[in-house]
Amino acid sequence: MKKYISISIFLCGIAFAKAQTPIILDTIYANDQKNVALFFPEPIRQGITGAENFVFTYNREKQQYFGLLQATPGKESNLLVINQNGSIFSYIVRYSKQLSTLNYFIPKSSSIGNEKPIVADSIKVDTPKAAIDNQAYYYQKFCSYLIDRKQRIGRIKKRNEGIVLSIENIVFDKEELYFVIQIENKSSLDYDLNFLNFSVETRQKGKKKSLQTLLKEPVFKHNVPLKIKENETARMVYVLPKFSIGNDRRAILELNEKNGERDIQLKVSHRYINNPN
Structure with missing residues (x-):
């Protein structure tokens, strides 16, 4: 469940990060022969590298204070880490055959800001409209990034009479799964969208085999069109609460x-749901 997000883009999506004088970032070196350990003052909630030749691993299920960084040869990138309390830490990361430091103990003073506002109660702050609903604002920024990124998780696609429905990517972030969906209209007729639904199907065991379907409601939808004109493509994102499924479900x-009548049912295996990016 890796995520590689440019820090410059991600920080734009955090409404209350410090927007003051430019910050000079420290550099951390890593390679593919040794683990470089980073110990933070608070448990790690999220860790993101900006390129695929860098991998930052940490415990996503039970938040811990340390993470491990490895790298393969390639251009320098960046690392963004957010602690449980919202503190943000940002570093330049580079590949090096020789490593002089294998353990970094990060002090609180190294934080470049906090994703939540720290404002005295007596001070009135004019809050932008987009930041009033912080969660919706975050969803919107992250969904826009995923659409622009065009990363693929596998070949999950089905077509019917010139209409092609595909899931381009499944990304895990915080407590949600982000499904990047693409609809291509390769026909000569416009496609009017009635609904696009997510559900989980369970095969009932026993002599009388049957299917039980449970509809899953998204917490956020981004860029869902009403119409897809001929020879056009629409890309959208559905955000669902985190879930996993067994091999008897899909x-x-x-x-x-x-x-x-150009309806499509696209079946998604449990292995894609349980192993998102």
Whole structure:
């Protein structure tokens, strides 16, 4: 479940990070022969590298104070770490065959800011409209980034009469799964979207085999169109609460056309749901 996000882009999506004088970032060196350990003052909630030749691993299920950095040869990148209390730490990361330091003990003073506002109660602050609902603002920024990124998780695709429905990416972030969905209209007729639903299908065991379907409601939808014109492509994101499924279950993405019959049911294996990026 790796995520590689440019820190410069990600910081734009955090409404209350420090926006003062430019910050000079420290550099951490790593390679593919040894683990470089980073110990933080608070448990790690999220860790992100900006390129695929750097990997930062940490315990996502039970938050701990340390993470491990490894690198393969390539251009320098960056590392963004957010602690449990919202403190943000940012570093330049580079590959090096020889490492002089294997353990970094990060003090609180190294934080470049906090994702939450720290404001005295007596001070009135004019809050931008986009920051009033912090969660929705975060969803919007992160969804926009995922659409622009065009990363793929595998070949999850189905077509019907010139309409192609595919899941381009599944990303785990905080407590949600982000499904990047693409609909291509390769036909000569416009496609009017009636609904696009997510559900989980369970195969019932026993002599009388049956299927039980449970609809899953997204907590946020981004860029969902009403119409997809001929020879055009629409990309959107559905945000669902984190879930996993056994090998006897599968996720179903159902596309339904308004006043038409070009409907698609795209089946998604448990291995994609349980191993997102």
